[in-house]
Amino acid sequence: MMRRTGVLAATAVTLITSAAIGQSKIAPPPPPYAGAYQPQGIDEIGLWREGDEDERTLANSPILLRDEALNNYVKRVLCAAVGDDRCRSVRLYILRVPLFNASMAPNGTMRVYSGLLLRVRNEAELAMVLGHEFGHFEQRHTLADWKARRSSSDLLSWAAVFAMLGNTYQSYSNFDSLQLSVYGRLAHFNRDQEREADALGLGYLNRSALRPQAASVVWQNLIAEQEASALAKGVRKPNFNKVAFFASHPPSGERAAILAAFADPVGADRENGVTRYAAALAPWLPTFLDDQIKLNDFGASDFIILSLAENGWTAPLLVARGDLYRARGNPRDLSQAAEFYGKAVEMDAKLPDAQRGLGLSLIKTGRRTEGQAALRQYLALKPNASDAAMISMLAQVARGQ
């Protein structure tokens, strides 16, 4: 983490002293809230009324995460960032989609993907992203958008930026017609609007209790993740500064630097809300991480696991790493998987998945007897596991044991 800050500061200085990219002053506090926004004019009323229909599909979607605790927490972070009066106009929906994205519709519907919750590291980062999306809403970008663009739809969202770089995200662009209401719009805002939203997001952070410097870290981590993914796949590293050709967003490299510049130095000593965030995400982290690992993107997944481990290795994190290596399954991977699972078992011998993973890896690396012992531990811990009968055969559990 310290290393990254150093690089960041250096980059920021270089870019600020070079030709003007954006403003190099601290993001101002947001304007006073004018009260709950009412749609005006036929266009806007139309958008809002129909937005409710989208919301109904969203609310009834089979991939919506309905967990109250998680929803309340994310909503609280948003409210703490933008203020209660602004927050009242937002309805939040968390969707089980393993991509980094969030979006906001003109009627106040905010969608957050589970892949985003997996990747942000603390409350400050989450607040930045949510504040950014709220910034679009507050600036009434969508309506201006619509009036200007009635006949074309070639703008891109954050996720689509990565799609252009030909990595995993591209394959998820098969948003079928029925997806509209659930996934929200793909087409989004132009570069100036994105900059405005960034500034607003930072403005919220600057005057919040959280550390505004966290904002640019989100982008830095995404860049690093994409680079790790490309490296493992043996494909060319994406050049984020060239992305401007396709994207309507400020390119990530430039954006990270601007965000760093916008952050109020006074806020640097505030906290990031790391602990609170980890606690709120804990019940879901294994699930979201599993969703990511099963996308078969070794580089990105290992990067995410290692980032999470900066706060300290836990047994579930070690199990996740074991799962990742066991899935790739080269002989060396299997030995390493056995190591990771082994460490997980040392930390928590009662974690069933650790025993299961350990057992399978040991068997696959020729250590059959040890492996069977671990599998028997798994069965003892989870006699009603969905694969208990299969594992029993492998563990050569005698009848009646």
Next chain:
Amino acid sequence: MKILSRAVAAFLVAGCILAPATGQERTATKGGFNLAPQSGKTILVFRPTVRVGAQSTGGLFEPNADWTDQARRNIDDALTKRQQTLGNKVITAPVSYGEDAQLVEEYSALFAAVSRSVIQYQFFVGIRLPTKKRDNKADVFEWSLGSGVGALPGAKNADYALFIYNKDAYGSTGRKMLQFAAALGGVGVKSGEHAGYAGLVDLKTGDLLWLNADGAMGGDVRGVDGAEKRVGQLLEEFPGSVQPNLAAAQP
């Protein structure tokens, strides 16, 4: 241009986008089904599913919330006007919440999947499934949503349900350019997609009694006239319907 030529090359190499037989409208009725006007039966109408967006150069659908909102509003209005012509008592599905609402969503998605399958595998020439070809010859039309439809909100008060689905994907500039370029090379590339399905379902059995499914509809549903025309086409030959002074349907 660089992107375009790469895309063209990819399509030509993949050879997987051929112009299908032009979608002609097709209607089918389950054998033995008959519904006369003023028959005393009740039809439960669910809110139409409407999706409108653009079709990218690569053929992907990019939803456009603004177009969809316009189209939905117009289609709802057009349907309201047409309800008088349906010939039998019509009730609109009650607004539902929670699990009931989720069930409506799931059945709407299932209806769309069934309709797509009917078009792809029974109606249109080219990739018909052999068993469905045989059904066509024998005048058999056997498709169902399953008897679970009886659990839908409002189902207790009706005999049949009307589902409507509409999807429009307007070819983007890139897509149109690809179409032009490909035509020069003798490859047919479809630009844009305008599909609509209207189906009448038996609420006791879930059987699809009547389906009107068209994969290439005309009119721009983002406009009031286009939407009225579209709904008119979708409900053409609706069982038991009475034709008012609107444009007469082709027999």
Next chain:
Amino acid sequence: MVAMLSVSVARANGYRAKNVQVDVAKSAMKITPVRDWNSLSVRPGKKAETWTLDGEQLNDVTFYGGIVPGEPLIRETSKKHKPLPKFTSETLLVEIPELLEGTYRTEKGIGSFSVTSSNPDRFLGSDGIRFTYEYVDADNLPRKGEARAALIQGHLYMATFDAPRLHYFEDTLDDFHNLTDSAAL
């Protein structure tokens, strides 16, 4: 399993008459249907073949015949950018559900898939596995699945059945069982 693209192909879909034994997935696996089925001309992979009654969105039976170590289950849309999980010589029978899950999640880009049961069950005259699962695909329609698999001389043979959980899964499950009970090498 067939990728959710609408592809129009000029080649006709095949007919599989009842009581006639046929090879599937260009492999040594043979199936004898007890009713008429259709076989799709578009195949998900070079060692896979999909049969259906009403269309793959409503009932999809896919046969995988003799997958060898190093191969994915289905054709990769991009080997470099979107690689799929591979069957290996160390893959255990109990891990086959994970192989299918990883394949579906990666190919379809979905976040919702769970294996609901997994039990030993002989298949093709060998020790095999029968497992069930649920997932939500890009069309927002929740589906259920059941699969049977066996590892024979280091090769993977499998048959999967996917259908919407509303009506279609239950309605065609017996037919799937009839197909796989008839499977032979």
